[in-house]
Amino acid sequence: PAPLLYEIASADGSVEGWMVGTIHALPAFVKWRTPAIEKAVTSADLLVVEIAALGDGADIARTFAALATSPDLPPLSERLPPALRPRLAELLERGDFTAREFAATETWAAALTLARIDAAGDPANGVDRALIAEFTGRRVRELEGAAAQLALFDRLPEAQQRAMLAAVVEESAAAARDPERLQRAWLAGDAKAIEASTREGVLADPAVREVLLTARNRRWAAALAPLLAEAPRPLIAVGAAHLVGPEGVPALLEAQGYRLRRIP
Template identity: 25%
Template sequence: MKMLPMLFRSLGAALLLTGGVAQGRPAGPATPALWSVSDDDTTIYLFGTVHVMKPGIDWFAGDVKRAFDRSDELVLEIIEPDDPGAMGATMGTMALPKDGVKLSDRLTPEARAKYQAAMTANGLPWQTFDMFNPWMSGMALSVAPLAKLGYQNDLGSEKILRTAAQSAGKKIDALETVDQQIGFFAQLPMEQQIQFLNATVDGLPDMEKEFGDLLRYWQAGQPDRLAKSMNESLEATPELAQVLLTGRNANWAKWIKARLEQPGVVFIAVGAGHLAGKGSVQEQLHAIGLRTERLKKVRP
């Protein structure tokens, strides 16, 4: 599933990333897309993030940096706890099955063999993960290969933005809690969890190309191409799309509408897939009577 690795970083799966250093030339400057929604006394910027990145991508500059500097407040999907162990403990507790069935026993023989081989190839002990529900392994398999490819979670947009906001003394808020985000997966019906895990395993051979394409579209400020790359897999699983994408986007649009009632300048940074394609935050805002503008130039 092409879109899912972007969401998993927000849900804490990137705790599994080891942060290896990428080799080769720097990836170069970036001009990611930026939008705003505003009224007479409030401006809210909408910025799509990439949760893991390689060294050398210069994105926190230009219009993005100017919009951030103008803002009084940074709003992220979640505020991750300072102690990574707290996130891991929450995930582990919520991933325990209530029926006591081992993960491997939920899979067909063919799917089980492919899953166990994939876990072993990526240094993940499938025997340990057998105590958890399928979504946990799906999350782990969605990010573990990225570390081998040189992607680092410490270079992700949220890390950079949060550090900058803290240094500048800006207020930092979140649209969701850690428990809520993990709960989106923990509460999926078992059939959907298995479907998600199997699709993740099947997509591993294409991960390097697909994530590389996604990052290039983001750098170039091409949200339409990014949306097609990230979200097309969810069209075949509308129930999953509703839980992980469109339902959350609708909730965030309501939050933004309510926030417009307070004066100020807010910089909202959420996974880039939420700001592109069908059911995006922008579409959800339009549905409740608010217009967003793609920004070409942000004044200091």
């Protein structure tokens, strides 16, 4: 294993913290902890994650339900191009769902729910969740929180929500054939493959990509710069898709004068 891991240093070379790319669901048997990751966990004074309260599944579920439900929605199939409706029926059957279950579910929430059908791994084994457990007794700081993160989806215009749903349905056959593809790229630290994935599927729509990826990267980099300037040294653990390419958080921090070195 060689997940993306960076040492962050100031212009004079002083180490200010570390950044690791996470994946939010894994099978229980995957061994991803490298000596370098363990050293970063031990050396860091605090942990920075997207959502700190991942252990409170009931609260997250309540937040999701409150945002995801609306009355008088059109049937799910009518929110898709006619050509994709047979694939939707196949996906619903594979997930043991009925169309009626989504009658009051907003389009973005339906897309996220259906995307889990062919996803490999269990969120209980997510890397961010494991790291939060490692920092018991040390400070854990969140960049967004569950409510703010879900609100990003909820505020998408319906056209972009339908683009998300169409992408999930269209990609469902390929996802079913090779559900571990992105896990392999993450485990190998394959930055090129991870970056390519940020322009596929749901993120292929430029408007969706801006909201869900690049705008968040800019906000996070702006929030992290003053944190890195303080005395406590953080381990920053966010989804690996946010760590790659010229619009990724490492590139944005480098533009602010920080030096980032990948640790094998």
